[in-house]
Amino acid sequence: MTTTEEAPTAEAAHDGEIGRDRRRKEDHRLLTGRTRWTDNIAPPGTLHLAMVRSPYAHARITGIDTRDAQASPNVVAVLTGADLADTQGVLANAWPITTDQVAPEHKPVAVDRVAFAGEIVAVVVARSAAAAVDAAELVDVDYEELPAALDLKDAAAATPENGGALAHPDLGTNNSARWIFDSAEAGTGGDVEDAIAAARSGGILIEREYRQQRLIPAFMEPRSVVVDPTGEQITLWSATQIPHITRFLLAATTGVPESKIRVIAPDVGGGFGGKLQTTPEEWAAFAVARRLGKPVKYTETRSESLLAAHHGRDQWQKLTLAATTDGTVTGLKVELLADLGAYVALVGGGVPVLGAFMFNAIYKFPAYRFDCRTVLTNKTWTDAYRGAGRPEATFAVERLMDELAAELGRDPLEVRRQNWITHDEFPFTTVAGLTYDSGDYESATAQAVEAFGYEDLRAEQARRREERDPVQLGIGISTFTEMCGLAPSRVLGSLNYGAGGWEHAEIRMLPTGKVEVTTGASAHGQGHETAFSQIVADRLGVPYEDVEVLHGDTQVAPRGLDTYGSRSLTVGGEALALAADKVVAKAKPWAAHLLEAAPEDIEFAHGKFTVAGTGEGKTVQEIALAAFAAHDYPEGIEPSIDAEATFDPVNFSFPHGTHLCAVEVDTETGAVSLRKYVCVDDVGTVINPLIVAGQVHGGLVQGIAQALWEEAVYDDAGTLLTGTLADYLVPSAADLISFDAAHRSTPATTNSLGAKGVGEAGTIASTPAVVNAVVDALRPYGVHDVRMPCTPARVWHAIQEGSAA
Amino acid sequence: MELTHRFTVPADVATTFAAFDDVESVAECFPGAEVTSVDGDAFTGGVKIKLGPISLTFRGEGEFREKSLAKDGSSGRMVLSARGKDRRGNGTAGAEAVVALRPGAARADGGPATDVEVTTDLQIGGKVASIGRGLVQEVSTTMLGRFTDCLEKKLT
Numbered sequence: 018m019t020t021t022e023e024a025p026t027a028e029a030a031h032d033g034e035i036g037r038d039r040r041r042k043e044d045h046r047l048l049t050g051r052t053r054w055t056d057n058i059a060p061p062g063t064l065h066l067a068m069v070r071s072p073y074a075h076a077r078i079t080g081i082d083t084r085d086a087q088a089s090p091n092v093v094a095v096l097t098g099a100d101l102a103d104t105q106g107v108l109a110n111a112w113p114i115t116t117d118q119v120a121p122e123h124k125p126v127a128v129d130r131v132a133f134a135g136e137i138v139a140v141v142v143a144r145s146a147a148a149a150v151d152a153a154e155l156v157d158v159d160y161e162e163l164p165a166a167l168d169l170k171d172a173a174a175a176t177p178e179n180g181g182a183l184a185h186p187d188l189g190t191n192n193s194a195r196w197i198f199d200s201a202e203a204g205t206g207g208d209v210e211d212a213i214a215a216a217r218s219g220g221i222l223i224e225r226e227y228r229q230q231r232l233i234p235a236f237m238e239p240r241s242v243v244v245d246p247t248g249e250q251i252t253l254w255s256a257t258q259i260p261h262i263t264r265f266l267l268a269a270t271t272g273v274p275e276s277k278i279r280v281i282a283p284d285v286g287g288g289f290g291g292k293l294q295t296t297p298e299e300w301a302a303f304a305v306a307r308r309l310g311k312p313v314k315y316t317e318t319r320s321e322s323l324l325a326a327h328h329g330r331d332q333w334q335k336l337t338l339a340a341t342t343d344g345t346v347t348g349l350k351v352e353l354l355a356d357l358g359a360y361v362a363l364v365g366g367g368v369p370v371l372g373a374f375m376f377n378a379i380y381k382f383p384a385y386r387f388d389c390r391t392v393l394t395n396k397t398w399t400d401a402y403r404g405a406g407r408p409e410a411t412f413a414v415e416r417l418m419d420e421l422a423a424e425l426g427r428d429p430l431e432v433r434r435q436n437w438i439t440h441d442e443f444p445f446t447t448v449a450g451l452t453y454d455s456g457d458y459e460s461a462t463a464q465a466v467e468a469f470g471y472e473d474l475r476a477e478q479a480r481r482r483e484e485r486d487p488v489q490l491g492i493g494i495s496t497f498t499e500m501c502g503l504a505p506s507r508v509l510g511s512l513n514y515g516a517g518g519w520e521h522a523e524i525r526m527l528p529t530g531k532v533e534v535t536t537g538a539s540a541h542g543q544g545h546e547t548a549f550s551q552i553v554a555d556r557l558g559v560p561y562e563d564v565e566v567l568h569g570d571t572q573v574a575p576r577g578l579d580t581y582g583s584r585s586l587t588v589g590g591e592a593l594a595l596a597a598d599k600v601v602a603k604a605k606p607w608a609a610h611l612l613e614a615a616p617e618d619i620e621f622a623h624g625k626f627t628v629a630g631t632g633e634g635k636t637v638q639e640i641a642l643a644a645f646a647a648h649d650y651p652e653g654i655e656p657s658i659d660a661e662a663t664f665d666p667v668n669f670s671f672p673h674g675t676h677l678c679a680v681e682v683d684t685e686t687g688a689v690s691l692r693k694y695v696c697v698d699d700v701g702t703v704i705n706p707l708i709v710a711g712q713v714h715g716g717l718v719q720g721i722a723q724a725l726w727e728e729a730v731y732d733d734a735g736t737l738l739t740g741t742l743a744d745y746l747v748p749s750a751a752d753l754i755s756f757d758a759a760h761r762s763t764p765a766t767t768n769s770l771g772a773k774g775v776g777e778a779g780t781i782a783s784t785p786a787v788v789n790a791v792v793d794a795l796r797p798y799g800v801h802d803v804r805m806p807c808t809p810a811r812v813w814h815a816i817q818e819g820s821a822a
Numbered sequence: 823m824e825l826t827h828r829f830t831v832p833a834d835v836a837t838t839f840a841a842f843d844d845v846e847s848v849a850e851c852f853p854g855a856e857v858t859s860v861d862g863d864a865f866t867g868g869v870k871i872k873l874g875p876i877s878l879t880f881r882g883e884g885e886f887r888e889k890s891l892a893k894d895g896s897s898g899r900m901v902l903s904a905r906g907k908d909r910r911g912n913g914t915a916g917a918e919a920v921v922a923l924r925p926g927a928a929r930a931d932g933g934p935a936t937d938v939e940v941t942t943d944l945q946i947g948g949k950v951a952s953i954g955r956g957l958v959q960e961v962s963t964t965m966l967g968r969f970t971d972c973l974e975k976k977l978t
Binding site for chain 2: 154157740
């Protein structure tokens with residue numbers, strides 16, 4: 018029996034797989050929850066963990082009394098940092114951005130000092146989760162409070178001499194690293210100081226300082242970990258984006274051989290970079306399970322998630338843009354302070370460095386300098402959050418382009434047109450040293466302007482200004498690009514990153530005709546199983562339904578570098594396409610042999626090998642069965658047409674787009690409401706438009722939320738005040754309008770699919786579009802900036818201060 | 823955060839001052855509070871508070887940092903500091919309270935009265951601060967209402 022007789026024919030499947038609106042095959046189980054979330058996994062005899070966390074931002078631990086907790090019903094053990102000191106390992110920073118980077122040692126369970134409120138000081142192990150939580154309340158910890166470094170600027174300026182608080186007194190400084198890129202030194206452009214000096218005498222100089230507030234990724238599924246040490250391998254299930262990196266680092270930091278560890282990321286409910294981390298909770302669970310020899314589970318509460326899972330953004334940006342009086346940009350200088358929080362997280366220090374290559378964006382700056390300092394504070398650690406470095410950069414430059422236009426009294430679209438790279442200039446090497454391979458900013462912008470009704474809205478804005486309407490209209494623009502497809506391994510090496518950027522795939526041709534695919538890019542809600550099935554169905558010419566995508570288990574898909582940085586399709590998808598091509602190449606001699614023809618006369622199309630000029634043929638699925646039986650095949654080849662491939666990109670990919678946002682601002686209350694949002698994104702070849710639309714919509718919501726609602730707030734003692742979802746304002750559908758999201762395609766030239774990546778585009782582009790719109794509405798009131806999030810109170814105050822000036 | 827509470831008690835400044843000076847007696851009036859030991863100006867004790875969904879049992883220590891009563895009984899002032907932590911790890915609290923006493927308007931029956939102003943600089947940390955901050959002002963006002971009612975009875 019062959020399955021192809023019942024399923025759609027190979028030809029039909031092939032016709033439209035790439036670019037076809039397929040509903041996501043994984044959604045049924047994900048949406049109903051009838052699946053393997055980590056918290057649903059319970060090996061027999063599982064013990065439950067609860068974490069005792071520090072209420073202080075910075076304190077010495079002077080004593081821990083665990084007696085009452087130990088005596089509590091159903092408690093098996095109470096373990097402190099001292100108890101686990103020898104076995105718990107450390108949490109690694111995989112990207113020391115400079116060779117002299119200063120970083121504190123990060124123990125999963127604190128031993129003698131805590132450096133942020135929420136840090137784990139003891140682990141309670143009990144027979145039920147409730148018993149563990151009850152007993153955790155009985156652990157009596159004595160602390161001696163220490164001065165806490167909380168404010169980013171103060172922390173950067175603190176020294177032992179001036180008595181400023183140090184996040185880690187033994188380091189003698191809060192400054193972790195300083196990373197500089199200068200186009201004059203790199204040979205990619207001129208000296209920005211010359212450009213600034215020229216602008217100062219007879220040009221235009223825009224000097225601004227922007228705040229990228231601290232955000233919380235707020236993924237839907239809280240982090241959860243299960244460790245089963247029984248058996249030859251220790252198995253760790255985790256709600257993580259990075260099973261492969263976790264396995265490697267567990268081995269590297271605990272001394273357990275890598276081959277004795279299996280890490281599984283089953284279905285994972287969202288991450289947005291927030292699960293691109295190796296966590297104290299995972300390491301502590303691993304250590305406890307090994308010590309007790311029993312399976313353990315830990316699932317965080319929502320409040321613990323907001324408090325202790327890593328945060329994102331948190332930068333001060335000092336910016337200087339130089340231009341001539343005709344509006345041509347001549348230089349850009351960026352001075353950044355980036356808040357690392359209490360520890361240098363997995364790629365925490367590298368996040369602002371990812372932004373370094375993007376501040377110049379789509380514009381032809383002849384000179385550029387980026388100077389960043391990463392700073393330790395006594396707050397939750399920070400790391401990647403959707404966009405990671407690129408939203409911060411895009412926000413800065415897109416705000417500056419609007420400020421330049423305002424200074425010139427010109428339309429901000431016109432000023433952008435004057436300065437951007439035109440479609441006939443690709444490939445274009447930027448002042449930051451990247452080569453943008455393709456793009457068409459003119460067409461995307463023209464399409465967006467048309468769909469937005471730009472001229473009509475400008476006319477309405479003028480009318481409302483004229484009429485002194487208390488509700489003003491603002492129009493915001495963001496013509497963004499980003500670097501995706503992380504990342505060429507050599508580039509990562511040159512940036513001192515601790516791993517490569519390749520991705521791996523394997524295709525197993527099963528005898529029943531089914532195709533089993535493994536990928537090292539492990540999904541956490543992006544729809545990989547659907548999109549990857551489409552790619553394989555297209556390349557092999559097999560029915561979409563016959564393809565099964567497996568991922569997220571180091572035993573099933575042993576090689577991989579996981580999912581982040583919009584890399585899955587451009588790197589992981591390409592690896593899969595290459596593996597499929599290998600399957601076809603391996604099947605060809607089988608086809609020739611079975612069809613009794615010379616290999617050079619065999620053609621492959623729509624899943625079928627045929628002899629040129631005849632109708633005779635064999636499908637790749639028929640050959641899979643023949644290879645399984647292996648009764649009759651040519652000499653000198655192996656009885657298998659399975660194949661694997663590893664793809665290492667030679668360059669990043671550069672999606673771009675034009676986002677236009679209209680807001681209405683009530684000048685009497687400060688309330689901002691969205692009126693219209695149009696975006697045209699060029700993400701290269703689209704495999705599944707439905708998934709692309711989903712990614713863009715979700716991304717827009719997160720970017721808009723940064724502009725208008727979300728902020729992690731600490732009090733002056735270092736307590737997180739936004740510790741519940743009642744205080745940390747994650748938007749719902751009711752807060753938003755319908756988006757008009759379209760796409761165009763100039764295919765990427767650096768992978769055979771032509772894909773550029775879409776996971777982060779919406780988030781990167783939308784934040785400046787919204788803030789530009791808010792500021793645009795208020796220009797007649799003398800307002801030039803509103804700090805994010807643009808809450809009614811901040812908008813109202815900005816109007817009062819602007820009008821007063 | 824800074825909390826200010828004002829109330830009037832039916833006694834003269836010197837009597838009111840003496841009442842406040844007797845920690846064990848004054849603690850009886852504070853809902854959920856108990857003093858476990860007194861040593862000169864220092865004392866230890868605890869207080870149970872319910873803050874919305876969180877029940878807290880703070881244990882800790884305190885001391886009178888300053889005590890002054892004008893000789894003519896025209897004013898009194900005391901400064902107390904206290905710090906403690908919740909027995910169940912839900913948070914920490916530290917407070918410095920300034921109690922200022924002034925003669926109040928004479929009562930209807932002609933007896934003396936004292937206006938009391940308590941200014942508290944309260945520092946809370948941990949879960950209680952993260953979740954219960956919005957409730958603190960309201961809960962403390964309610965508790966102080968019960969405290970003054972009780973104090974009033976004692977002094978009458």
